[in-house]
Amino acid sequence: MIIKPTIVSGTRDFGPVVVKKRNYIFQTIRAIFELYGFQPLETPAMENLSTLTGKYGEEGDQLMFRIMNNGDKLLKQVESAGSTKELISTITEKALRYDLTIPFARYVVMNHNDLPLPFKRYQMQPVWRADKPQRSRYREFYQCDADVVGSNSLLNEVELLLIYDTVFTKFGLKGYELRVNNRKILSGLAEVIGKSDLLTDITISIDKLDKIGIDGVRKELITRGLSDNDIAIIEQFLAINGTNEEKLEKLKVLLKDSPTGQKGIEELSFVLNSGYATFNTSPIVDVTLARGLNYYTGMIVEVKAPAEVSIGSIGGGGRYDDLTGLFGLKGISGVGISFGVDRIYDVLEALQLFPETAGQSTKVLFLNLGEDNARVAFQHVMALRNAGIAAELYHQNAKMDKQMKYADKRDIPFVAIIGESELQENSVSIKNLQTRTQEKIDAAAVVGFDFN
Template sequence: MVKLSIPQGTRDFGPDVVRKRNYIFATIRQSFERFGFQPLETPAMENTSTLLGKYGEEGDKLIFKIINNGPNILGQAQMAKDSRELGLLLCEKSLKYDLTIPFARYVVMNHGKLQLPFRRYQMQPVWRGDKPQRGRYREFYQCDADVVGSNSLLNEIELLQIYDTVFNNLGLGNYRMKINNRKVLTGLAELVGRPDLMLDITIAIDKLDKIGDNGVREELAQRGLAAKEIDLVMEFISLQGSNESKLERLSQLFTNSPTGLKGVEELRFIIGSGLTAFSSLPEIDLTLARGLNYYTGMIVEVKAPAHVNMGSIGGGGRYDDLTGLFGLPGISGVGISFGVDRIYDVLEELQLFPETAQQGSQVIFFHPGAGKLAEVFGYVTRLRQRGINTEIYPDDIKQDKQFKYAEKRGIPYIGYVEDSAPGKISFRNMIVKQRYSLSPEELDTFEF
């Protein structure tokens, strides 16, 4: 007999889990809509050429490629000039790594039809060939909101406010929001005297949480920085103090870096404009790098409450020319993403899911036997027409077995009819252990 399993890094979701996940999706979707974002969906697959080279060297390794089928694969492979071309010939399609690059591709393909600025949200699964572990899966959902066609920093502020709104609505008011700016990291590379290694420095810094100070030092050395240059990088990212003190210190350091000063100016506006109030003020974190190549301005990462052992539960940033990768330069964008799977794990650990998030059927009617089946099914239909989730046990079996079924399902109300009370419907509230006897007319107004 074949032992059944599912691919590593993927999961089945039973009804209870799906209901809780839908609660998270609904909370996020409500905020996206409230802030004026429009829904969008893109295919699970993209052309491999669309994805490669957009996520940096680390990201490219994690793209799930789909091997072509057909009789001419070997013949095509022999035509390849190098390993990259071979990969594209053998695997013309790949599962999407995130929602941002497919969105950029959509914008380019539909540019003439879109009203800019275009505010869109997407809630779909993505796939990465990562090593599975707690909070990290190979198939997982992202919920993204992006604005393209606007350079205004008001977009950054509103996106951060969406984070604040969603996490407070989910009961995670003690979340931690970290922000930085890629222009500040460019200023760091110029300060060190190695603007040519800006991306290398960024990639190394981005691993600080995983490999620690010594690991970052080793990686910077491997990427070509000298010992004094490494010391400058480590001194820079270890700057402490309030947001204002960090901004003041950066202004002093970047006297010869217009790009760095521009990053400081943007950060100051985002957190100090007074346009909105956050329950948790974003904290400037100079170690925040987000290794994706396309970020050019503000970058943000959201962490779970400090006492929860979990990585980031959201992140994003500004990308000034993402569509330029596909031949349409000059369209600026900024976006954020929610990590639904990690958010679920955090809410579960902290027991923050409300009871309503787990509720399915509100009422179940016992099967009354063939003689009264039409009568009871009429009551079921009336409750459904009122918008009350109602079911009827499908088999004519002993009521004690039907009762155990309802009890295990956690259905709040049991309905049944009795020969001793014709024209009446009996209900039992399983939560407060109370009984009711209603007429068919009262059934239309009773609050379940």
């Protein structure tokens, strides 16, 4: 029986051209991370369920891919389970990582005695979420994170915003928005209405404003137990607009009775107006930005793609002063950002911002025109490879038209021809497949030829 091959919904295969373009994204981000002094780290694809649960809020817990136990242990657990609920809780002890931040916090706790603090790490690995697949929302996708732990300095926030600004400027991306807020400001809002115990409920509802609108947020807040007066103050908060300075002044007035809120305003003012940084794309204060993850405690940031691509967030992060405290290690603060590589790819593709060379690998293909010619050609191929230039010899003697079509299909920009006249003259003819121009050069000049 022939089985029709399929792929799991929400996952994708990547062909060579796509992988090259994705590598262009990874390499650009990695170079900026290292320019700012961040060091690489990798953690396992799976974590103990106890490490992950309760760190992302109720919705996050529901979206984890849990891994079923196996072997004799699983059979014994199935046999001894008294109910479906008990069965589920006992046969799954591990899960695929939901993000890179919680595994990083776990790593810091396990290795803190050996780490130089502050510890600046970057990480580029896939994560998994049992979400409903849709455009630019996948079940398996890559994140590129940069985090600093062991420092309370707000200069870290400034540098992380600069990393976003530098990377997206390198990509040639225009029209994106770098939006910032502070969780202490949201905590201050909860304090002002006397509902600090409902902070999580309030932030979860506010975080859905773009999706469900103000009427939807109002209905959610009612179901979460807030009064009409509470909701009126929250709506006043959400309506704050103007320049960054005007927004901060309005926040000072609205949150005048909240020390926590005032502290958040002070921190945000420093990040935006410290004088340390000049941005190509200035951050925008967005009081509606909540980021529903429970562990944020200070500045929060989200990068929104240009409106014309309708993709939404392509990055986000914030400060999480007590994240390692979840694992028993108090007093180590942290702040970090994440790039959504898969969405960034979609944005660059939609706006045609990939360089022409991003999908290329081989620079020049030497045509195979017979055994004697191929031997000479192969010597040139190896000389080019030794010089760091990707080159190939066509695998067999075939019609020139077939070899040229292969080069076109591979997007190889140049072909090199060593025919009988070139053999006799000790020369090589090089054809540019973009311009369709051809020139004959001395064989000794091949390595120095400009194949860009």
